[in-house]
Amino acid sequence: MLSIFCAPARYVQGRNATASLPEEMKKLGLDGLVLIIAGRNANAGLRSTWQAVFKESSRDYSVIEFGGECTLNEIERCKQEALRSKAKVIVGAGGGKVLDTARAVAADLDLPVVNCPTLASSDAPCSALSVVYTENGEFDRYLFYKRNPDLVLVDTSVIAKAPARLLVAGMGDALATWFEARTVSDARKKNQVGGATTISARALAELCYRTLLEDGPQAIRAVETGSVTPALERLIEANTLLSGLGFESGGLAVAHSVHNGLTAAPETHKYYHGEKVAFGLLTQLVLEGQPSSEIEEVVLFCLEVGLPVTFSAVGLRNLSNDLLNRMAVRSVAPGETAHNEPFEVTAHMVADAMVAADAIGRRMKSQLAGSETPRDTANSVLAGA
Numbered sequence: 001m002l003s004i005f006c007a008p009a010r011y012v013q014g015r016n017a018t019a020s021l022p023e024e025m026k027k028l029g030l031d032g033l034v035l036i037i038a039g040r041n042a043n044a045g046l047r048s049t050w051q052a053v054f055k056e057s058s059r060d061y062s063v064i065e066f067g068g069e070c071t072l073n074e075i076e077r078c079k080q081e082a083l084r085s086k087a088k089v090i091v092g093a094g095g096g097k098v099l100d101t102a103r104a105v106a107a108d109l110d111l112p113v114v115n116c117p118t119l120a121s122s123d124a125p126c127s128a129l130s131v132v133y134t135e136n137g138e139f140d141r142y143l144f145y146k147r148n149p150d151l152v153l154v155d156t157s158v159i160a161k162a163p164a165r166l167l168v169a170g171m172g173d174a175l176a177t178w179f180e181a182r183t184v185s186d187a188r189k190k191n192q193v194g195g196a197t198t199i200s201a202r203a204l205a206e207l208c209y210r211t212l213l214e215d216g217p218q219a220i221r222a223v224e225t226g227s228v229t230p231a232l233e234r235l236i237e238a239n240t241l242l243s244g245l246g247f248e249s250g251g252l253a254v255a256h257s258v259h260n261g262l263t264a265a266p267e268t269h270k271y272y273h274g275e276k277v278a279f280g281l282l283t284q285l286v287l288e289g290q291p292s293s294e295i296e297e298v299v300l301f302c303l304e305v306g307l308p309v310t311f312s313a314v315g316l317r318n319l320s321n322d323l324l325n326r327m328a329v330r331s332v333a334p335g336e337t338a339h340n341e342p343f344e345v346t347a348h349m350v351a352d353a354m355v356a357a358d359a360i361g362r363r364m365k366s367q368l369a370g371s372e373t374p375r376d377t378a379n380s381v382l383a384g385a
Contacts, residue, residue, distance in 0.1 A: 001188075001190065001195060001196045002195050002196065003195055003196040003197065003198045004191065004193050004194065004195025004196070004198070004249065005195075005198045005200055005201055005245075005249045006128060006148050006193050006245075006248055006249055007126065007148055007245055007249075008115075008125075008126045008148045008149045008150070008151065008152045009028065009148070009149070009150045009151065010024070010027075010028060010150070010151050010152070011126065011152045011154075011241055012024055012151065012152070012153045012154065013153075013154040013156060013233070013236065013237060013240075013241075014154075014155075014156060014233075015155075015156055015157045015228050016155060016157050017153050017154060017155040017156070017157075018046060018049050018050075018053070018116065018153070018155045018158065019049065019053055020153070021050075021053060021091075021114075021116065021153055022053055022054055022056075022057035022059050023057070024151055024153055025089065025114060025151060026057070028112075028150055028151055030088075030089045030112050030114065030150060030151070031088065031089075032087070032088025032089060033060045033061065033062070033085060033086060033087050033088050033089070034054070034059065034060070034061035034062075034087065034088070034089045034090075034091055035061070035062055035063075035064065035078075035081065035082050035085055035087035035089070035090055035091065036050065036061060036062070036063045036064070036091045036092075036093055037064055037066055037078050037090065037091070037092050037093070037094075037098060037101055037102045037105065038063050038064070038065055038066060038092075038093045038094055038098065039065075039066045039093065039094025039095055039098045039118065040065060040066070040094075041094070041118065042093040042094040042098070042116075042118045043063060043065050043093075045118070045158065045161075046093060046118070046158070047063075050063070061091075062085050062087075064078055064081045066078075066094060066097070066098045066101060068097075069097060069133055069135070069137065070097040070098075070100040070101045070104070070130060070131065070132055070133055071132060071133055071134065071135055071140070072132060072140075073135070074101055075101055075104040075105060075108070075132075078101055078102075078105045079104075079105045079108050079109060082105055082109055082111070083109070087109075087111065088111065088112075089111060089112050089113075089114065090102050090105050090106040090109075090111050090112070090113045090114070091113075091114045091115075091116060092113065092114070092115050092116065093116040093117075093118060094117070094118055094119070095117070095118065095119045095121055095122070095166075096117075096119075096121060096122035096124035096125075096131075096273065097131075097133075099115045099117060099124050099125050100124055100130035100131055100132070101130070102115065103115070103127075103128075103129075103130050103145060103149065104130045104132075104143055107143070107145040107146070112150040112151075113149050113150060114149065114150060114151040114152075114153065115149045115151070115152045115153070116152075116153050116154075116155070117152075117154055117159070117240060118155070118158050118159065118162065119159060119162050119166045119167075119170070120154075120159050120162075120166070120167050120170040120235070120236045120239040120240055121162075121166040121167065121169045121170040121173075121239075121272060121273075121274060122169070122170055122173045122239075122272075122273050122274055123170070123173050123174060123177070123239065123240060123243035123244040123246075123247055124244070125149070125152045125154070125240055125244060126148060126149065126152050126240065126241060126244030126245060126248070127148065127149075127192075127244055127247075127248050128144065128145045128146070128147060128148040128149075128193065128248065129142050129143060129144045129145065129192065129248070130142070130143045130145075131273075133263075136266075137263065137266070137269040138263045138264060139259075139260040139263045139330075144192075144193075148248075152240070152241075154236060154240055156228050156232065156233055156236055157228055159223075159232075159236055160222065160223055160226050160227060160228045160232060161226050162223065163223075164220050164223045164224050165272075165306070166272070167219065167220065167223050167235070167236075167239070168220065168274075168275075168305050168306050168307060169272035169273065169274035169275050170239035170240075170243075170274055171212055171216055171235075171239060171274065171278075171305055171307065172272075172273075172274030172275050172276075172277050172278035172281075172302075172307045172308075173239070173243060173273060173274035173277050174208050174209075174212055174238055174239045174242070174243035174274070175209070175212055175274075175277070175278055175281055175298065175301070175302070175307070176247075176255035176256065176277050176278070176280065176281040176284070177205045177208045177209065177242070177243045177246040177247050177250065178205040178206050178208060178209035178246065179209075179253075179255065179281060179284060179285065179298075180205075180247065180250065180251060180252050180253040180254075180255055180256065180281075180284070180337075180340075181197060181201060181202055181205035181206075181246050181247070181250025181251055182202070182205070182206075182250075183251075183253040183254075183284070183288065183340065183341060183342070184197055184250060184251025184252070184253060184340045185197040185202050185250065185251070186342065187340060187341060187342035189251060189340040189342075190251065190340075191248065191249055191250055191251035192247065192248045192249070192251060192252060193248060193249065197249065197250050197251060198249060200249075201245060201246060201249035201250040202250060204242050204245050204246045204249075204250075205242070205243075205245075205246030205247075205250045207238075207242055208238045208242035208243050208246050211234055211235065211237075211238040211242065212235070212238055212301070213301060215231040215232075215234045215235045215238070216235060216301065216304075216305050217304055217305060218231040218232075219231045219232045219234075219235035219236075220305060220306075251337075251340055252337035252340065253284060253337055253338065253340045253341055254280065254283060254284035254287055254288075254331070254337070254338045254341060254345065254350070254353075255277055255280035255281040255283070255284045256277060256280060256337050257280070257331045257332065257336040257337045257338035257350075258276075258277075258279070258280030258283045258284070258327075258331050258338075258350065258354065259273065259276040259277045259280045260330060260331060260333075260336065261327040261328060261329075261330040261331030261350070262276045262279070262280070262314060262327055263276070263330075264323075264326050264327050264330045265315070265316060265323055265326075265327060267314075267315035267316055267317075268314050268315050268316065270315065271308070271314045271315060274307075275307060275308050275313075275314060276308070276314055278302055278307040278308055278309070279308045279309065279310075279311075279313070279314055279354075279357065279361075281298065282295070282298060282299065282302075282309055282357040282360070282361060283350065283353045283354045283357045284353075285298060285357075286353045286356045286357045286360070287341075287345070287349060287350065287353035288341070295360065296360075296364065299360060299361060299364045300364070300368075302361075303364065303365060303368055308361075309357075309358075309360070309361030309362075309364070309365065310358050310361040310362050310365065311354075311358045313361075324351050324354065324355070325347065325351060327351075327354070328347040328348070328350040328351035328354065329347045331347070331350045332345055332346060332347050332350060338350065
């Protein structure tokens with residue numbers, strides 16, 4: 001099996017980066033009319049900036065507002081607009097589902113794509129795949145493309161103004177990157193582009209985890225005040241670039257398949273991708289039999305930044321055995337990333353691990369209740385575990 005590493009052609013990040021969008025596209029030879037597929041908030045917040053910078057660069061563009069869910073129908077709707085406008089470049093601006101849709105449209109039309117995330121809520125921007133959902137919000141399928149985005153442009157001044165919960169959701173997605181990449185690499189399974197994991201991908205995935213632990217809490221404080229700080233810059237890079245490279249070239253395992261299983265429960269649909277992935281990661285660590293010290297380090301971080309570690313934290317307050325089994329069966333469906341573990345994974349194993357993960361999360365949450373600084377009480381919690 002050949003080792004494969006993939007990445008966007010160019011990654012640009014910084015304060016007020018949107019002002020450089022036409023210039024950065026020009027550097028890469030991305031010419032012609034631009035169709036921007038924009039989330040509602042992105043369209044409202046960046047409309048005047050786009051008007052100014054595209055006018056200054058004498059570049060024609062048009063905007064279509066995203067419908068709210070990355071479905072096959074939404075992809076087709078945006079594709080028809082791209083054909084009607086004779087677009088030569090597709091730009092996605094918004095959250096992960098907007099960017100997934102933009103990549104799908106560009107791939108179908110064999111056009112270059114630029115991703116401009118306005119949130120650091122997932123590791124979607126750098127990837128060569130899209131996660132597609134059904135009309136009622138359940139996971140449908142992955143779509144894989146022959147190349148990664150031509151440009152990823154991240155305006156940290158925009159992300160700093162987004163709700164803190166969205167940044168935290170991105171941390172949940174990024175949190176799983178190292179552990180899933182480690183599993184896939186150690187099991188000698190294929191990464192998301194069908195090759196073996198490179199040492200570069202593994203190193204980037206581990207750096208992603210370390211950056212989250214070091215900068216996560218401080219980055220939240222920055223977003224709460226709308227400030228761009230060095231910690232926030234590093235955290236955004238971890239959520240977006242390090243996690244994006246780490247998951248795609250490193251691989252996915254149980255954490256993301258449990259996320260997909262959770263979408264079988266309508267109660268979880270109001271929770272973000274990364275929030276469900278965080279609980280999926282806790283399930284993965286339990287299922288793999290990882291050391292208590294590692295599991296507790298992850299749970300402690302989740303509690304400190306506000307990520308879910310229990311069923312109730314993702315909307316499952318009265319979980320029946322039937323729903324638990326349905327979610328577990330969905331988690332191990334054919335082609336799911338749960339099968340990247342070094343051993344056979346069954347629905348019964350996933351169900352048991354989810355229940356045990358919930359118990360660990362509830363115990364640690366109870367022990368840390370009332371503490372303003374969970375990390376400071378870590379030693380006493382672990383000693384009593």
